[in-house]
Amino acid sequence: SQQGEEDPQALSIQEGENATMNCSYKTSINNLQWYRQNSGRGLVHLILIRSNEREKHSGRLRVTLDTSKKSSSLLITASRAADTASYFCATDIEFGNEKLTFGTGTRLTIIP
Amino acid sequence: EPEVTQTPSHQVTQMGQEVILRCVPISNHLYFYWYRQILGQKVEFLVSFYNNEISEKSEIFDDQFSVERPDGSNFTLKxxxxxxxxxxxxxxASSAPQVVFSEQYFGPGTRLTVT
Structure with missing residues (x-):
């Protein structure tokens, strides 16, 4: 598998429910970032978690990182219709080299 | 809030023609990047640029591609x-590496259609 793979590939939930997306990666990382992309639009930065951090919160977002399992999860609580988008994890694998390697993305649909 | 801007939003060109895509990174950022996303596929790194030179490029970024920072604000992909x-x-995208573990901020993108 490739560096940065999200699962599920697609997720549909009712508005108000929580959405959890997972990301796995292959190599050691410096940090991991989550981005949102509305259909055909740009990438919006959501949150960055460093390799020495285990959990981070930002508003309704909660990100966890397990470097021993090389995985991360993004939890969106109390989902809203406006959260409908694709979500990508991106890893930065080498300090001083900030090339990001993106995952394949999870397509999240919030049903009103 | 500062943001990365890109022009044009959509460019249609004929095969064999030259195109220049323009970007204005966030003003106090020092690292600049180009990525691309083929429809339905993942975002792929093309090139990073720092201190007026390419710091890394992918195998996609062959001799047909070039980048330039012609003045203090623009960053172009040709x-x-x-x-x-x-x-x-x-x-x-641009980032501020003087801050350790800095986020990369992306522009809205230019959709390039080659016919």
């Missing part, structure tokens, strides 16, 4: 002779 497979969304 494709010399476009191919059909260059059709994609091209994203510019």
């Amino acid at each position: 494709i010399r002779s476009t191919k059909l497979e260059d059709s994609a969304m091209y994203f510019c």
Whole structure:
């Protein structure tokens, strides 16, 4: 598998429910970032978690990182219709080299 | 809030033509990047640029591609002779590496269509 793979590939939930997306990666990382992309639009930065951090919160977002399992999860609580988008994890694998390697993305649909 | 801007939003060109995609990074950022996303596929790194030179490039970034920072604000990607497979969304990004573990901020993208 490739560096940065999200699962599920697609997720549909009712508005108000929580959405959890997972990301796995292959190599050691410096940090991991989550981005949102509305259909055909740009990438919006959501949150960055460093390799020495285990959990981070930002508003309704909660990100966890397990470097021993090389995985991360993004939890969106109390989902809203406006959260409908694709979500990508991106890893930065080498300090001083900030090339990001993106995952394949999870397509999240919030049903009103 | 500062943001990365890109022009044009959509560019249609004929195969073999040259195109220049333009970006204005966030003003106090020092690292600049180009990524592309072919429709339905993942975002791919093309090139990073720091201190007026390329710091890294991917295998996609062949001799047909070049980048330039012609003045203090713009950052451009040139494709010399476009191919059909260059059709994609091209994203510019910038970051502030003077801050350790800095986020990359992306522009809205330029959709390039090669016919």
